Amino acid sequence: MAIDTPHNVSPIAVFDLDGTLADTAGDLVGTLNVILEREGLASLPVRKARDMIGAGARALIQRGFEAAGKELTPDYLDELFRQFMVHYGENICVRTRLYPGVAEALDRLEDAGFILAVCTNKVEEHSVKLLQELGVGHRFAANCGRDTFRYFKPDPRHLTLTIERAGGHPSRAVMIGDSRTDIVTAKNAGIPVIAVPFGYTDVPVQRLEPDLVIKHFDELFPAIQRLMRPLAA
Ligand SMILES: O=C(O)COP(=O)(O)O
Numbered sequence: 400m401a402i403d404t405p406h407n408v409s410p411i412a413v414f415d416l417d418g419t420l421a422d423t424a425g426d427l428v429g430t431l432n433v434i435l436e437r438e439g440l441a442s443l444p445v446r447k448a449r450d451m452i453g454a455g456a457r458a459l460i461q462r463g464f465e466a467a468g469k470e471l472t473p474d475y476l477d478e479l480f481r482q483f484m485v486h487y488g489e490n491i492c493v494r495t496r497l498y499p500g501v502a503e504a505l506d507r508l509e510d511a512g513f514i515l516a517v518c519t520n521k522v523e524e525h526s527v528k529l530l531q532e533l534g535v536g537h538r539f540a541a542n543c544g545r546d547t548f549r550y551f552k553p554d555p556r557h558l559t560l561t562i563e564r565a566g567g568h569p570s571r572a573v574m575i576g577d578s579r580t581d582i583v584t585a586k587n588a589g590i591p592v593i594a595v596p597f598g599y600t601d602v603p604v605q606r607l608e609p610d611l612v613i614k615h616f617d618e619l620f621p622a623i624q625r626l627m628r629p630l631a632a
């Protein structure tokens with residue numbers, strides 16, 4: 400289906416957050432471990448728990464408890480989720496860092512006239528706080544979390560509504576992500592997707608058939624040019 404491109408719409412690059420812009424596993428798993436320890440369960444090493452990230456904090460707790468062989472009732476999961484949100488909110492940027500080359504890649508895109516946005520399954524409040532603490536919050540025209548709209552990834556409307564809020568258009572957009580969720584979301588929205596292989600996924604991203612894979616943010620701008628040139632023609 401051809402999408403009509405309105406005149407003079409700036410191109411937009413939409414980024415996933417956890418595992419794409421920033422390596423957040425240390426602090427997410429750090430909070431998961433606080434919760435597990437409060438429940439008398441053994442904590443999980445980051446290398447084992449990192450691939451449980453990607454579907455939001457509630458899923459992370461659920462997966463952590465499954466790994467420990469402990470059942471959770473929905474009510475108790477709600478209670479642990481509340482505890483998680485408080486602890487994580489207070490410890491959101493202790494070990495978390497941007498991946499190498501992110502700030503430069505954002506500069507390059509901005510210089511080329513791109514709008515930048517974030518579409519994450521973190522709650523919006525945490526996404527805003529984290530990107531501010533990482534010193535890049537002001538770069539994004541929209542920062543849309545799991546609770547921003549009624550829809551969240553892999554529902555493609557999370558992505559299309561993010562684009563709309565940022566002032567872009569789906570026909571001049573690209574998504575950058577690290578997981579199956581991001582790739583499925585973008586494909587269902589009809590938007591090209593670039594994957595990074597250093598994030599959180601239980602399957603190598605190449606197998607999920609993104610349009611391109613980049614190993615470092617240095618490669619982002621040329622990759623976007625390759626994908627968007629045919630669209631702009
Ligand atoms: O916090 C999560 O589990 C997922 O967040 P992401 O969508 O930014 O990868």
Ligand SMILES: [Mg+2]
Binds near residue numbers: 417418419578
């Ligand atoms: Mg991610």
